[in-house]
Amino acid sequence: MRALLLLALLPFCNAVAHEMTPTYPTFSDSFMAGISVTTLNIFNKRMDVSYYEIGVFDKEWVPIPFVSQYTVIPMAYLDTVSFDVYVSNLSLGSVEYICSVSQMQAGTTVSSKICSRVK
């Protein structure tokens, strides 16, 4: 019985990592009037993660509407993906954090979240 209950919190595997740059992104005018854009990069060195979700937040961590190629970015192992985040100029002043969060899959038990800050 006890043997059945000796369970993995995380399966054993090699070191895995998640990275997002830049730390301090800056917005610039996009091709559309009234919309600003910034570009970020995610590096996926996690074999156990194939998707990262993007989120934009204000300083109180309230979500801010944004548009990107994907809200959930599919990424292969060792992939680097560059993505644009478009935000209305009306809410641009409220943007504080742009975050990427690893999406859990079976066997994944560490969730990583990296947030860049718009200063």
Added chain:
Amino acid sequence: MKKVLIASLLLAPSISAYATEAPITGNVQTRCLITTDTNGVYGNPLPSKLSTLAADGGVVPVVRYDVTLADAYLAKVTTPTAFTSNPTLVDSVTWTGSTTVTNTTDVGMAGYEAAKVTYGSTTQYDLTVAGSTWFSSESTAVYGGTKSFPGGSYTAIILAECIAK
């Protein structure tokens, strides 16, 4: 002799062109890298208890943070407060957890542990020094006081966050 001198002068520019320096440029971006260094395992020292402590037969999970710029990030590590997958449980589970710094690459990080801020199941560190820091998180789940956990597979999540300041 004159001819040799003239020829030398004519060749001089092309010779100097061969001596032009070829610079190698590079750029290290400010970044935070979160690495799962050691995966955790729950031991089952008592029928009602799951624990990652080595004394309980478990393995403590270790997460490493690499930052390339001092004083640019906050590290937040949150221990589990629920299972993400488990057999049907009919009683409540009591969770406890803690996070500590277990290794660093810079002596300047010695003060991280004393300066940490803990709220709820989250422990926050101010990464004031560039380099790598290893955080170990202990997690314990006790079922219904003294009830036995039903047999099956249990999974819980540790959330490791790196927030730019």
